[in-house]
Amino acid sequence: MQPDRMSWWRNARFGMFIHWGLYAVPAGEWNGKTGYGEWIRNSAEIPLEVYDQFRSRFNPVQFDADGWVKMAHDAGMKYIVITSKHHDGFCMFDTKQTDFNIMTTPFKRDPMKELAAACKKYGLKFCFYHSIMDWHHPDYLPRREWEKDRGAKGADFDRYVAYMKAQLKELLTNYGDIGVLWFDGEWENTWNDKYGKEIYQYVRSLQPDILINNRVGAGRLDMEGLTKEGAFGGDFGTPEQQIPATGLPGVDWETCMTMNEHWGYNRADKNFKTAGEMIRMLTDIASKGGNYLLNVGPDANGLFPPESVDRLAAIGQWMQVNGAAIYGTKASPFRDLSWGRCTQKMTAAGSVLYLHIFDWPNNGQLELPGVLNTPEEAFLLADPGKTKLKILRKGDALVIYLPLKAPDSVNSVVALYLHGKPDLTDPPEFKTDFNTFVDSLQVVLASERDNVEIRYETGKSEPLNSSRLYLYPVTIKATTTLNARCFRGGKPVSGTITREFVKVTPFQALSPHQGTAFNTGVRFEYYEGTWDSLPDFRTLKPVKEGVVADFLLTPRGQDDLFSFKYEGYVLIPQSSVYVFYTGSDDGSRLWIDDHQVVNNDGLHGLAEKSGSMALAKGYHKIRVAFFERTGNENLVVYVRSQYLPKQKLPREWLYH
Numbered sequence: 318m319q320p321d322r323m324s325w326w327r328n329a330r331f332g333m334f335i336h337w338g339l340y341a342v343p344a345g346e347w348n349g350k351t352g353y354g355e356w357i358r359n360s361a362e363i364p365l366e367v368y369d370q371f372r373s374r375f376n377p378v379q380f381d382a383d384g385w386v387k388m389a390h391d392a393g394m395k396y397i398v399i400t401s402k403h404h405d406g407f408c409m410f411d412t413k414q415t416d417f418n419i420m421t422t423p424f425k426r427d428p429m430k431e432l433a434a435a436c437k438k439y440g441l442k443f444c445f446y447h448s449i450m451d452w453h454h455p456d457y458l459p460r461r462e463w464e465k466d467r468g469a470k471g472a473d474f475d476r477y478v479a480y481m482k483a484q485l486k487e488l489l490t491n492y493g494d495i496g497v498l499w500f501d502g503e504w505e506n507t508w509n510d511k512y513g514k515e516i517y518q519y520v521r522s523l524q525p526d527i528l529i530n531n532r533v534g535a536g537r538l539d540m541e542g543l544t545k546e547g548a549f550g551g552d553f554g555t556p557e558q559q560i561p562a563t564g565l566p567g568v569d570w571e572t573c574m575t576m577n578e579h580w581g582y583n584r585a586d587k588n589f590k591t592a593g594e595m596i597r598m599l600t601d602i603a604s605k606g607g608n609y610l611l612n613v614g615p616d617a618n619g620l621f622p623p624e625s626v627d628r629l630a631a632i633g634q635w636m637q638v639n640g641a642a643i644y645g646t647k648a649s650p651f652r653d654l655s656w657g658r659c660t661q662k663m664t665a666a667g668s669v670l671y672l673h674i675f676d677w678p679n680n681g682q683l684e685l686p687g688v689l690n691t692p693e694e695a696f697l698l699a700d701p702g703k704t705k706l707k708i709l710r711k712g713d714a715l716v717i718y719l720p721l722k723a724p725d726s727v728n729s730v731v732a733l734y735l736h737g738k739p740d741l742t743d744p745p746e747f748k749t750d751f752n753t754f755v756d757s758l759q760v761v762l763a764s765e766r767d768n769v770e771i772r773y774e775t776g777k778s779e780p781l782n783s784s785r786l787y788l789y790p791v792t793i794k795a796t797t798t799l800n801a802r803c804f805r806g807g808k809p810v811s812g813t814i815t816r817e818f819v820k821v822t823p824f825q826a827l828s829p830h831q832g833t834a835f836n837t838g839v840r841f842e843y844y845e846g847t848w849d850s851l852p853d854f855r856t857l858k859p860v861k862e863g864v865v866a867d868f869l870l871t872p873r874g875q876d877d878l879f880s881f882k883y884e885g886y887v888l889i890p891q892s893s894v895y896v897f898y899t900g901s902d903d904g905s906r907l908w909i910d911d912h913q914v915v916n917n918d919g920l921h922g923l924a925e926k927s928g929s930m931a932l933a934k935g936y937h938k939i940r941v942a943f944f945e946r947t948g949n950e951n952l953v954v955y956v957r958s959q960y961l962p963k964q965k966l967p968r969e970w971l972y973h
């Protein structure tokens with residue numbers, strides 16, 4: 318987590334994404350098909366010269382920067398991220414680096430200049446989306462597979478990076494303070510973390526306080542949008558069209574989402590989410606500690622689709638009343654609430670819980686489970702008179718008495734002021750994520766609550782105030798059930814958490830006499846072919862065979878349409894339960910002693926899967942299979958045990 322630099326962004330919680338470019342001219346339609354968006358040049362395979370002609374038809378005379386920013390402002394959005402350049406390479410700003418820009422259209426105006434000024438007027442942060450992938454620049458590589466007539470001869474990717482930098486310099490010097498640089502299109506095999514770090518540093522050198530998303534690096538895990546461990550992740554993660562299932566403590570993230578089914582303008586796409594759905598999504602995201610970047614795709618006249626205009630206004634009405642429950646809030650302290658969501662803030666005197674009620678209780682009684690604080694007051698944000706709602710305690714729960722009718726059928730918010738920070742009846746947590754072990758296991762317990770003691774029992778007994786006090790990790794050597802609970806002043810103040818830790822027998826190592834003497838490295842077989850999942854290697858003939866230090870893709874003969882099988886031995890340093898992972902793009906699997914441990918098969922972007930196995934110290938058979946269809950290719954094997962932090966499987970463990 319970054320300090321201060323990010324505080325405006327963390328407080329903002331809600332921003333507008335704008336996808337606007339030449340693709341607004343065809344408006345999603347090509348040769349009678351209407352399913353395209355900003356990817357139209359690639360998806361409809363439009364030759365460069367043909368696409369270039371949209372330029373003469375791009376004259377969005379109805380564009381009104383003030384009007385756009387006012388709509389974002391009135392919707393309650395605190396920042397705008399707009400496409401300075403999308404994958405098509407067309408620049409929506411006045412750049413000296415290429416003619417392929419808006420100043421060479423009949424429009425001849427720089428909309429970014431006008432938007433920067435309007436954002437300043439309305440107090441919104443102005444931000445750029447800038448695509449790394451570029452289907453127009455001669456130096457960008459690779460070419461599209463279908464672009465047979467556009468050779469790559471003479472192309473120089475480093476010169477393309479220099480072009481990018483020159484444009485970033487323009488964007489960061491000609492438009493005042495920029496809030497965020499939002500990169501995208503980083504997944505092709507020409508981009509890597511080294512370029513990512515270089516660009517990150519360069520952008521920060523021009524505007525030190527700017528924020529940069531994780532797509533500047535090459536380690537994004539598919540559309541989940543978070544960066545894989547150990548890779549360069551910029552300032553925040555970027556889930557796309559999805560909301561993480563839970564909050565992600567310690568990780569900043571922003572879900573970007575379309576209102577209908579396209580980012581760029583699509584005339585035929587009327588499948589818009591309702592304002593209510595989007596209000597609930599914004600609430601859900603805030604309750605998990607994230608931001609919502611909601612997209613508008615303006616048309617080639619410079620107008621927002623009327624459906625977007627309506628929805629922005631409706632969201633704005635809700636935000637007018639309930640914005641306090643979104644801005645500057647933190648993730649919910651509750652794991653799950655049956656009737657809705659919660660966000661929270663600290664106040665001078667204590668804290669406030671914002672109870673976002675999606676499902677209004679029929680009996681008018683809202684039950685908030687497991688809150689030990691003394692409540693101060695509660696009122697509906699929709700009630701200008703702030704009429705105090707009756708609050709009664711029912712055991713550990715607080716019951717708030719609501720009017721019979723919800724003020725808002727989508728989400729009515731109760732502000733509940735508490736004395737002190739929320740003190741919920743959460744049980745302690747097991748910090749050990751191994752449930753099985755071979756010899757012994759150190760079990761760590763913890764509670765984030767103030768002034769609590771943890772006491773525990775083994776077997777079936779409920780912890781009492783006379784049970785053992787948890788002071789340091791509990792070492793267990795046999796299968797054991799542990800029960801733990803929080804106590805305060807001699808009284809239990811939480812439920813009991815229970816977990817069974819099972820002693821298992823490890824897979825035996827190969828005897829030293831098995832096989833021949835071991836040499837370092839693993840054997841590989843390299844295959845070529847077109848697959849959507851791992852092939853059955855038994856039916857195939859390898860193109861190449863040999864030995865590599867570890868699971869390297871370097872012996873390949875081509876960057877796409879290939880596959881590897883690696884076989885050898887892994888020297889396990891200590892008997893224990895081991896977790897193995899493969900991070901791959903596309904699919905992979907891993908076997909130990911002929912048992913499949915990891916299944917990460919299928920056609921996908923960079924994705925990580927894991928599995929575990931108890932292994933005795935010594936040599937075990939290891940087999941890894943990988944295939945790549947097109948795009949980026951990537952394979953890394955990681956390992957972890959209770960004794961070892963997650964790390965790349967050391968080369969020193971591999972033999973054949």
Ligand code: H79
Nearest residue numbers: 355356501504539540557573580921922923948
């Ligand atoms: O600008 C919008 C989209 O045009 C852009 N991102 C949003 C914000 C976008 N680019 N691509 N996609 C959305 C979907 C692409 C998915 C894939 Fe891949 C590209 C599948 C395989 C290559 C990325 C990399 C996802 C998996 C690997």
